[in-house]
C-alpha cells in the first residue's frame with residue numbers, strides 16, 4: 001500500500017469535517033467509504049461472503065396508509081435531533097382532498113406551541129391571502145417540509161430535510177392536490193430540486209411529480225418587505241385562474 005503524506009491526511013480530514021458539518025454523512029470514492037469515522041475499505045461487489053461495508057442509507061420509513069395514521073407516526077418521530085427541542089410536531093392542516101396545497105419551510109415558535117402550521121403572524125397573513133382568494137383554510141391543505149421547529153427558526157439543515165422529507169412526499173401523494181404553492185425559497189428549492197433565485201422561479205412553469213407548482217414569497221418575507229405583497233398577489237391571481245378549471 002502506498003504511503004499517504006501526513007499533510008494530505010490532515011487536509012482530507014479537515015475537508016471531511018467541513019462536509020460533516022454541512023450534513024453530509026458519507027462520501028463514496030472508488031471503493032472506499034469516507035465518513036466522520038476513519039476510512040473503511042468497501043468489500044468488492046463480487047465477494048458474496050463479505051457483507052458490504054458501505055453505510056446503508058437511512059432505513060425506509062414504514063409509511064402508513066392514511067393521513068391521520070401518518071400524523072400519529074410523525075408525532076413520535078425521533079429521526080433527527082429536532083425532536084429533542086420541539087414542543088410537539090406540526091403535521092399539517094386542512095382538507096385531505098384539497099385541490100390546492102401550500103407548502104412552507106418549518107414551524108416557528110407559535111406553530112410549535114399550537115401544533116398547527118402557519119398560525120403566527122406570517123400564518124395570519126397567509127390566512128388573509130387565502131381569504132382574498134375566496135377560500136378558507138379548511139378548503140386548502142397547509143404543510144411544511146419539516147415537522148419540527150428548528151431552534152431560533154434557522155434554516156433547515158440538509159440532514160434534517162433528508163430525514164423528514166418522506167413524510168411530506170407521503171402527504172402530497174395522499175392528498176393528490178391539483179396545484180402546489182411553494183411558499184418561499186426553501187420550499188421551492190426542495191420541490192423543484194434547484195437553487196435558482198426565488199424571483200426567477202416565480203415566473204417559470206414547473207411541476208412536482210406531475211403536479212403544477214406555483215412559487216411565491218413566504219408570508220414572513222411579505223412582513224419583512226411589504227414590497228413583495230404586490231408580486232405575491234400576482235402569483236395568487238395566476239393560481240386562482242388555474243384553480244377555476246381544476
Ligand code: SF4
Pocket residue numbers: 074077078079080081082083089146147148160163164
Ligand atoms: S423534523 Fe421530521 S424527521 Fe426530524 S424529528 Fe421532526 S418529524 Fe422527525
